Amino acid sequence: MTKPKLIKTLSVILILFLSIDIGFPCSTYKVTVNGSTMYGMNYDTWFEHPRIWFETNGYGAVFSGANYQGGNDLTPQSGMNEFGLSFGTLATATPENGKASPNKIQISSRSFYLKDILHNCKTVEEVKAYIEQYDQSSLSNDVFIYTDKSGQYLIVEPYTMTLGNENKYVLANFCPSTITDFRTIKQQRYINGTTFLNNKIDTSIAFCTALSDTMHVCRNKIGDGTLLTSIYDLNKGIVNLYFYHDYNNVVAFNLKEELAKGNHSFEIPSLFPANAEYQKLLDFKTPMNSASINLFMRFCILIFLISTIYFFVSYIRNRKIKYAPYKLLLSSMCLIMMYYIFVLAREINIFYFPAPYKGYYFSMLDFAAYIPFLTLLLIIPLLLINRKVFTENAWRNLSIWLFTINNLIFLTLIILFTYWGLYDVFN
Template sequence: MKKILLITIGILLCTINSVRACTIFSCSRGGEVFAAANEDDTTPFTRIWYNPSTKDRYGSVCFGGPDMQVASAMNEYGLFFDFAAANYDLSKLKQLNLYKGFLMWDVLGKCKNVKEAIAIIKKYDYNSPSQVLLADKEGNSVLINPEGIIEKKGEFQVNANCNSINGKLSCRRPEIVNEELSASKTVNVDFFKNILNKTHQEGDLPTLYSTICDLKRGIIYVYLFHDYNNVYTIDLKAELKKGYRIENLADHFPVSFAYESFSKNHSLYVKESILQEMKTKGTDSTIDHYLAESNKQLPQNKNLDSALLEVALQLVKYSWNEHTHGGMWDYWFSFPKGYEIQQYHDPNLKSAEKIFKYLSEKENPDPKLKNFIYEMYGYINLIQGDHKTAKEYYNKSVSNPEDSYKVTLIRGKEILSRIK
């Protein structure tokens, strides 16, 4: 049970754009325009999802972790963005005009270039501790952070994060990018791949994947786990014609011992294995099998309930992503937009409901975790239109404030104020 508690606390404390160390840059010269990035983080299992255009949004492709936060993206008009973690303390900034959801997601869906994007972004206070590089196929790019907007000067712009020690950067990644781009007038995929190779990371915070985006042609070259010999090439317009879908990025690459070893040592590996089994053996039969295994309470299943909780949450994230044409689960991140409940039904919600119901009825020595599960079971019933059950379980989740996570109390009380 300690395992499930630790993982869930990690989930509850997650923040928007909680990316770690990354190296990102854009470059426009000789009529060519590229953006490239190394995405460095501790959590493998990267997702990629394709979002065809709708009457309200431009088509796009997004990259992110299992939580379905957008770490980087490009739309059908060649507008690109990518986040790098930063150390801005939002509590020290007077931010009064906050966007109700994920601002950059709406920028991606409604803007064709940097100029249009800035017109929207300037209407709000940028409420992320990270810094984002925004670039377009016309060669424009800017860096955006809570303190303002920095326009590109010259042919390239770099967005990288290194800790500052005694006024000096603790790593040379930004310097290497600047040196390479300044010393050459070359503009091609191999040149940018070489820069990514020189700035990739290994060890506990490795480069999970790398991208080189040809913004004019709408082509993306993707590399997995700092292996620059194998590439997955995306022709965005062609891929969008195939329809909406979520994929595991690793499925597009040959087996890699290094990546497999890193993934198998991660706390989410069991959850990911169950999700993979659901694809091959069917969702219902797989869930029924693991619920039965959980009931046996065997020593080898000590972490199974943790994995099942993660599976249920992942199914809700998948469901919400599809329902919003690629968007992330606003409720999970306590965005005001997340309380504007939209009722709908789909198979992923029903599967998640089965798991949450099982876990809510199972004895649990951790009252905070139990109340969190009550909250999730209440939520899953609410969006499917069962207000009676939703109200019952939301009331349970907040009945003893000292036994509830702060985020459960905040969300629970807000939802109860809205349920009729």
């Protein structure tokens, strides 16, 4: 294989490696009884600094969120305006059954777009008309639900919008237009919500708190799960906040009163008592919240990329030298590890879910979960061969030192894998 072809092949592999979906498990519901409508959202994420803020421009509205998706503007995850129109976002794999609409208005800022809908619309019919002006293709992998105080709701997918008016509706991380039988959905938070509503429906804050509680997520590994629960009273303009799946403490805001104070915001953790599980989340370091680990991962990718190419070419050219097959092993191992670093950089669930990690759907991620075990299995043989190559001076100096650097990286990664619990298959 020539060098240009080799580089081209590796480039294609890197692109494929980047094609990994990220998912945050969330859940939502609306209930309507005797003209009263409540909308609830469980925001299940690992973003660490949620905020609630109030904006007075256009129709005044309250928003909450924790994710910066471009620039310095915080993207709202849910919200409600002064006319009792609410919305929520659920990260979801959506079907690619449509195409971009270049003749429609392009969405230049996700944050401004989502906020502008609440600043300009009173009902879900108005939302539908507003959204129809825009090319929604840039918002793939998301499903939105809009609910107004009449109890009518609108499900927005990238290429499909569906109006509904049932008195109760539950949604989690799936695309409703692709489901023919909702009884086949296996997401436990969805099952919990629908089961809870089978027996009774009410719009009291006590009932909705219990419903949100039964749908919340709390994983055993470090106690992470539902970061924020918001329950909106669409008729009274009240938002009730619960922080980090603690349903014994609530902070309520009257939207009308807050808007009278002008634009302002709050760091949500500061509104609640100290939470030990939340502190554990802050202390648990990953490439997403630690600059030093992130920098190390980038360094790993660079070294693994160089090593994959170098040891493969070196093996082809010098396959008769002593220990030559180990160069092919190193090239393969570095390629596998480079893939896994990309997985760790893009699939945050791995750090928080039980090991070995399994996705919602069977994929390469299910195989990738065993790469840390492969590294652990091979590290002793690799260190022994490294020692032999070094003491016997069997390879060129560059090969020896690159081999040594890779082994040091493997050892460091094994320590990190242990810290992240990737070997804890019995817990």
